[in-house]
Amino acid sequence: MINITLYHYLIVSSVLFCLGIFGVITRKNAIMVLMGIELILNAANINFVAFARYGNFGNSGQLAALFVIILAAAEAAIAMAIVLNIYKTFTNINIDEIDTLKD
Amino acid sequence: MTESVLIKLALLILFLPLIGFIVTLLFGKRIKWLYWFENSILILAFLLSAVLAYFKLTHFTDQTLISEFEWINLGSIPFVKSIIIDLGIMLDNITVLMILTVNIVSLLVHIFSVGYMKGDKRYNRYFSYLGIFTFSMLGIVLTHNLLMMYVFWELVGLSSYLLIGFWYEKKTASDAAKKAFIVNRIGDIGMFLGILTLFLTYNTFSFDKIFYQISTGNLPFGTEFGLTVAGVLLFCGAIGKSAQFPLHVWLPDAMEGPTPVSALIHAATMVAAGVYFMIRVFPILSGDALLVIATIGALSAFIPATIAVTQNDIKKVLAYSTISQLGYMIMAIGVGAYTFAFFHLVTHAFFKAGLFLGSGSVIHSMHHEQDMTKMGGLRKKMPLTYITFLVASLALSGIPFTSGFLSKDGILAGTFAFGSLTGYWYFAAVGFIVAFLTAFYMFRAIIMTFHGKPKNKEKFEHAKESSFVMAMPLVVLSALSLFFWYSLNPFNPNEGKLLSSWIKTPEISVPQSARYEFMKTDDKIINKENLEEVTYSNSYTEAIHHAHYPTLFTSASLALLGILFAFIFYQWKVFDPNKFAEKLKPIYLLSFNKWYFDEIYYASFVAGTIGLSKIISMFDNKFIDGIVNGSALFTKNFSAFTGKFDNVVVDGLVNMMAYISGMFGLFFRRFQTGKVQTYILFVVFSLIILLYIFR
Amino acid sequence: MTVYDITFYLFALITLGSAFFVVTIRNIVYSAFFLLFTLFGITGLYVLLSADFIAIVQLVVYVGGILVLLLFGVMLTHKITNVQIKSGTLQIIPSAIAVIVLAFALIKIFLSTNWKTFQLTAQNSSVQGLGVLLVNQYSVVFELLGILLLIALIGAASMARR
Numbered sequence: 008m009i010n011i012t013l014y015h016y017l018i019v020s021s022v023l024f025c026l027g028i029f030g031v032i033t034r035k036n037a038i039m040v041l042m043g044i045e046l047i048l049n050a051a052n053i054n055f056v057a058f059a060r061y062g063n064f065g066n067s068g069q070l071a072a073l074f075v076i077i078l079a080a081a082e083a084a085i086a087m088a089i090v091l092n093i094y095k096t097f098t099n100i101n102i103d104e105i106d107t108l109k110d
Numbered sequence: 111m112t113e114s115v116l117i118k119l120a121l122l123i124l125f126l127p128l129i130g131f132i133v134t135l136l137f138g139k140r141i142k143w144l145y146w147f148e149n150s151i152l153i154l155a156f157l158l159s160a161v162l163a164y165f166k167l168t169h170f171t172d173q174t175l176i177s178e179f180e181w182i183n184l185g186s187i188p189f190v191k192s193i194i195i196d197l198g199i200m201l202d203n204i205t206v207l208m209i210l211t212v213n214i215v216s217l218l219v220h221i222f223s224v225g226y227m228k229g230d231k232r233y234n235r236y237f238s239y240l241g242i243f244t245f246s247m248l249g250i251v252l253t254h255n256l257l258m259m260y261v262f263w264e265l266v267g268l269s270s271y272l273l274i275g276f277w278y279e280k281k282t283a284s285d286a287a288k289k290a291f292i293v294n295r296i297g298d299i300g301m302f303l304g305i306l307t308l309f310l311t312y313n314t315f316s317f318d319k320i321f322y323q324i325s326t327g328n329l330p331f332g333t334e335f336g337l338t339v340a341g342v343l344l345f346c347g348a349i350g351k352s353a354q355f356p357l358h359v360w361l362p363d364a365m366e367g368p369t370p371v372s373a374l375i376h377a378a379t380m381v382a383a384g385v386y387f388m389i390r391v392f393p394i395l396s397g398d399a400l401l402v403i404a405t406i407g408a409l410s411a412f413i414p415a416t417i418a419v420t421q422n423d424i425k426k427v428l429a430y431s432t433i434s435q436l437g438y439m440i441m442a443i444g445v446g447a448y449t450f451a452f453f454h455l456v457t458h459a460f461f462k463a464g465l466f467l468g469s470g471s472v473i474h475s476m477h478h479e480q481d482m483t484k485m486g487g488l489r490k491k492m493p494l495t496y497i498t499f500l501v502a503s504l505a506l507s508g509i510p511f512t513s514g515f516l517s518k519d520g521i522l523a524g525t526f527a528f529g530s531l532t533g534y535w536y537f538a539a540v541g542f543i544v545a546f547l548t549a550f551y552m553f554r555a556i557i558m559t560f561h562g563k564p565k566n567k568e569k570f571e572h573a574k575e576s577s578f579v580m581a582m583p584l585v586v587l588s589a590l591s592l593f594f595w596y597s598l599n600p601f602n603p604n605e606g607k608l609l610s611s612w613i614k615t616p617e618i619s620v621p622q623s624a625r626y627e628f629m630k631t632d633d634k635i636i637n638k639e640n641l642e643e644v645t646y647s648n649s650y651t652e653a654i655h656h657a658h659y660p661t662l663f664t665s666a667s668l669a670l671l672g673i674l675f676a677f678i679f680y681q682w683k684v685f686d687p688n689k690f691a692e693k694l695k696p697i698y699l700l701s702f703n704k705w706y707f708d709e710i711y712y713a714s715f716v717a718g719t720i721g722l723s724k725i726i727s728m729f730d731n732k733f734i735d736g737i738v739n740g741s742a743l744f745t746k747n748f749s750a751f752t753g754k755f756d757n758v759v760v761d762g763l764v765n766m767m768a769y770i771s772g773m774f775g776l777f778f779r780r781f782q783t784g785k786v787q788t789y790i791l792f793v794v795f796s797l798i799i800l801l802y803i804f805r
Numbered sequence: 806m807t808v809y810d811i812t813f814y815l816f817a818l819i820t821l822g823s824a825f826f827v828v829t830i831r832n833i834v835y836s837a838f839f840l841l842f843t844l845f846g847i848t849g850l851y852v853l854l855s856a857d858f859i860a861i862v863q864l865v866v867y868v869g870g871i872l873v874l875l876l877f878g879v880m881l882t883h884k885i886t887n888v889q890i891k892s893g894t895l896q897i898i899p900s901a902i903a904v905i906v907l908a909f910a911l912i913k914i915f916l917s918t919n920w921k922t923f924q925l926t927a928q929n930s931s932v933q934g935l936g937v938l939l940v941n942q943y944s945v946v947f948e949l950l951g952i953l954l955l956i957a958l959i960g961a962a963s964m965a966r967r
Contacts, residue, residue: 010807010810011809011810011813011853012922013920013922014915014916014920015813015817016850016854017912017915017916018912018915018916019817019820019821019850021908021911021912021915022821022908022912023820023821023824023843023847024908024911025904025905025907025908025911026821026824026825026827026828026904027824027828028790028794028904028907029828029900029901029904030827030828031787031790032787032790032791032794032896032900032903032904033787033828033894033895033896033897033900034828034893034894035893035894035895036833036893038833038875038878038879038882039828039833039836040787041875041878042827042828042836042837042840042875043827043828045840045867045871046824046827046828046840046843049843049844049847049867052847052859052863053847053850053851056850056851056854056856056859057854059854059856060854060855060856060925060928061920061922061923061925062920062921062922062923063923065934066931066934066935066938067938067942069856069858069859069931069935070935070938070939070943072856072859073858073859073862073935074946074950076859076862076863076866076867077866077950077953077954078950078953079866079867079871080866080870080871080954081953081954081957082957083870083871083874083875084874084957084958084961085957085960085961085964087874087875087877087878087961087965088960088961088962088964088965089964090878090882091878091881091882091964091965092964092965094881094882099882100882101893102785102786102787103785103787103893103895107784787895787896788896791896791899791900791903794900794903794904794907795903797907798903798906798907798910801907801910801914802910805914
C-alpha cells in the first residue's frame with residue numbers, strides 16, 4: 008500500500024517554491040536570482056505533474072510541464088544575454104547596485 | 111466543370127487583380143518592369159473569364175449559382191428577428207457577361223496605357239491603381255448582397271478618385287478628383303439609406319432573400335410607398351455613380367485624368383455600375399420608382415447631348431455623350447426594357463472605350479492637345495486611328511451594321527412601346543431627338559479632328575500614327591463594335607444568342623398593384639415555361655415587336671440626318687456654324703456653358719453654404735461674443751475679489767497640504783529603493799496579507 | 806512504509822535539502838552544484854509520478870542545458886583569478902520571516918482543500934501519449950513554442966553580441 012498522496016507532493020512543491028522566492032529576494036548576484044527562478048518554475052512543474060497523475064487528467068498535465076521546461080530554457084538564454092550586457096555596462100552583476108531606474 | 115469549379119474560378123478572377131495591385135504597389139518603386147506583372151495578371155484574368163463565361167452560358171444557361179457563407183451572426187435581438195449577415199457571390203448570365211466585358215476593356219486599357227503613359231514618373235503606381243479598380247469593379251459585378259455591393263461601390267469611387275487625381279500636381283486634376291468624390295458621396299448617402307431601409311425591414315442584405323420577402327408581400331414600412339421610396343433611394347446611388355442628372359457635373363471634370371482611365375472608368379465600366387446596380391435590383395422597383403428612373407434617365411440623355419454639340423474639347427464631347435448614353439440605359443430600365451439596357455451597357459462599353467482610346471491616341475500624338483479647334487486633317491497622318499474612331503462613332507450614332515444600332519434600336523423600341531401602352535410618349539420623343547443629336551456631335555468631332563485642313567501646323571507635322579500597343583486595342587474595340595458578335599441579323603438583335611437565350615427579364619417581386627399596368631402578370635400565362643411571358647403580359651412584348659421596324663427606320667434615318675447636318679455645317683461649310691451660333695445666341699450660350707449647372711450649383715449649394723457660415727459667424731461675433739465679453743467683465747471684477755481671498759486663505763491651505771504631502775513623500779520614498787528584490791519582498795508580504803484576508 | 810514511500814522521502818529530502826543550500830550558500834559555484842542535486846531530486850519525483858518523458862527532458866534540458874548555461878554565466882561575469890566567487894545577501898531577516906509565513910500559508914491552503922483524487926493505477930510509458938497530443942490537440946502551441954525558441958535564440962545572440 009502506497010501511503011504517499013497528492014498532499015505530499017504539494018507540500019514539497021510549496022516548500023520548494025518558497026525557497027525559490029527566498030533565493031530571488033535575498034541574493035545579490037543576478038545569476039543566483041536566476042537559480043531561484045528556476046526553483047520556482049520547478050515547483051510549479053511538480054504541481055503540474057502531480058495533479059496530472061492523481062487527478063486522472065491523462066497526459067495534458069505532463070505536456071504543460073514540458074512547455075514550462077521549454078519556456079524556462081528560452082528564459083534562461085535571454086536572461087543570460089541580459090546579464091552579460093549588464094556586466095559589460097556596470098562591470099558587475101550585483102542587482103542591488105543596478106538601481107539607475109530610481110533616479 | 112461543376113458548379114463549385116465555376117464559383118472558384120470566379121473568385122480567382124476576382125482576386126487576381128488585387129494580387130496585382132498589392133504586388134505592384136509594394137514593389138513598384140524598386141522594380142521597373144513590374145507593370146508587366148500587372149498586365150500578365152490581366153491577361154490571365156481575361157482568359158479565365160472567357161472560360162467562365164463559356165461554361166456558364168453553355169452548360170448552366172438557366173441557373174443562378176450562389177455561393178455564400180455566414181459572416182456575422184448577431185443572434186436574435188429583442189424586437190428584431192435574428193440578424194445574419196452573409197457574404198457571397200452570385201453567378202448568373204448577366205454577371206459572367208459583365209465580368210467578360212470588364213476584363214476585356216480593362217485588359218485593352220492596360221495594354222494601351224503601356225504606350226500612353228510611357229515616361230510617366232509614377233508608371234507602376236498607375237498600373238497598381240488600375241488593378242485595384244478592376245478588383246473592385248469585379249466585386250460589384252459578382253456580389254450577391256447589398257452590403258458588399260456598397261463596399262465595392264465605395265472602392266470604385268476611391269480608385270476613380272485616385273486615378274482622376276493621378277496627375278495631382280495639376281490643380282485642375284486634384285480639384286476634379288475631389289469634385290468627383292464629393293458628388294458621388296451625395297448619391298451614395300441616398301443609396302446607403304436605401305440599403306438600410308431594406309435591411310431594417312428584412313434583416314438581410316442578400317438580393318435573393320430580399321426579393322423573396324417582397325414577393326411574399328412583406329413591404330418596407332408595410333406600404334407600397336415604402337417600396338417606392340426604397341427603390342428611389344437605391345437609385346440615388348446610381349445617379350451619383352452613373353453621373354445622371356442632377357449629379358452629372360463630376361463626369362466632364364473627371365476627364366482631367368489620364369485618357370485610358372477615362373476610357374476604362376468614366377466610359378465603359380464604373381459609370382455603368384449604376385446601370386448594373388439598377389439591373390440587379392430591377393425586381394424590387396415599383397412602377398412609381400421606375401417612372402422616376404425613366405424621367406431622370408430621359409433628362410440625362412437629353413441635356414448632355416445638347417451640351418456636347420457645342421463643346422470644343424474632344425474629351426468633353428465624349429464625356430457628355432457618355433452621360434447621354436447612360437441616360438439611355440437608365441431610361442431603358444425605367445420603361446422596362448431590361449434586356450436592352452444591359453445590351454446597350456455591353457455594346458456601349460466597347461465602342462465608347464474605343465472612342466476614348468482613339469481620342470487618347472490623337473491626344474498623345476498631338477502632345478496633349480485636346481482642343482479640337484486646333485486639330486484637323488489628322489486623317490492622313492493617323493489612318494488607323496481614324497478608321498477605328500469612325501467605326502466606333504458609327505456605332506455610337508446607331509448606324510446599321512454596328513452594335514450600337516442593335517442596342518439603341520432596342521431601347522427606342524422599348525420607349526415607343528411604353529408610350530403606346532401608357533401614353534407617356536415623351537420618352538420616345540427624347541430618345542429620337544438624342545439619337546439625332548448624337549450622330550450630329552460625333553461627326554462634328556470627327557470632322558473637326560480628322561478632316562479639313564490642319565489648324566496647328568507645328569503640332570500637325572509632329573503627329574504620327576501610334577505604336578502597336580496603342581493601335582491594337584483600338585482595332586479590337588472597333589471590331590467589337592460591329593454587329594455580328596451580338597446577332598447575325600444586323601437588323602434584329604433578338605435573333606442573337608445574347609438576347610434570345612442568355613439575358614431574360616427576371617421575375618418581378620413587386621406586388622401586382624404597385625406595378626405598371628402592362629407588367630402585371632396575366633393569370634392565363636403564368637404557367638408557361640418562358641420567363642419573359644411570366645413577367646410581362648404579352649402586350650409589352652407585342653408592342654415592342656410592333657415598334658421594332660418603325661423605330662428602326664426612324665432612328666437610322668435620324669442618325670443619317672444628323673451626320674448629314676454635321677457634314678453640311680463643318681465639312682462643306684454650306685452654313686457657317688459660327689454665324690448660326692450667333693443667330694441662336696441664347697441657346698448656343700446655354701449649351702456652351704453646360705446649362706450653367708456648375709454655376710447654379712456654385713451659386714446655390716457652395717455659395718449657400720458659405721453664406722450660411724457667414725451668417726453664423728456674424729451671430730457668433732455679435733451675440734455670442736457679447737455674452738462672452740459681458741461675462742468676462744463680470745468675471746474680471748469677481749476675480750479681483752477672489753484673488754485676495756486666494757492669496758491669504760487658500761494658498762495657506764494649499765501650502766499646508768503640500769507640506770504634509772512632502773512629509774509623506776519623504777517617508778514613502780524609502781520604499782522606492784529601485785531594487786527589484788525589495789519590490790518582490792513587498793509583493794510576498796502583500797500576498798500573505800491577501801491570503802489572510804481571503805482564507 | 807513501502808519502497809515507494811521511502812524513495813519519495815529520499816528524493817524529497819535531496820530536493821529540498823539541496824534547494825536550501827542553493828539559496829543560502831555564499832559561493833556561487835557551489836550553489837550551482839547544489840542546484841544540480843535539486844534538479845536531480847525533482848527528476849526522481851517525476852519518475853515516481855510515472856512521468857518518464859518529463860524526467861528525461863528535465864535531465865537533458867535543465868542539467869545539460871540551463872545549468873551549464875548558468876555556470877558559463879558565472880565564469881563569464883567573474884574574473885578567473887578572483888577566487889572569491891561569492892554572492893552577497895541582503896534583507897535576510899524580513900525575507901526569511903515572509904517566506905516562512907508564506908510557506909505555512911500555502912501548505913495550510915493545500916491541506917485544507919479537498920482535492921478530488923483517483924486511485925492510482927499502473928501507467929505505461931507516457932511518451933506515445935505525449936507525442937500524439939503534441940501533434941494533434943496541441944500542435945499550434947507546439948509550433949508557436951518552436952517559433953518562440955527561435956526568437957529567443959536570435960534575440961539572445963544579438964543581445965549578447967552588442
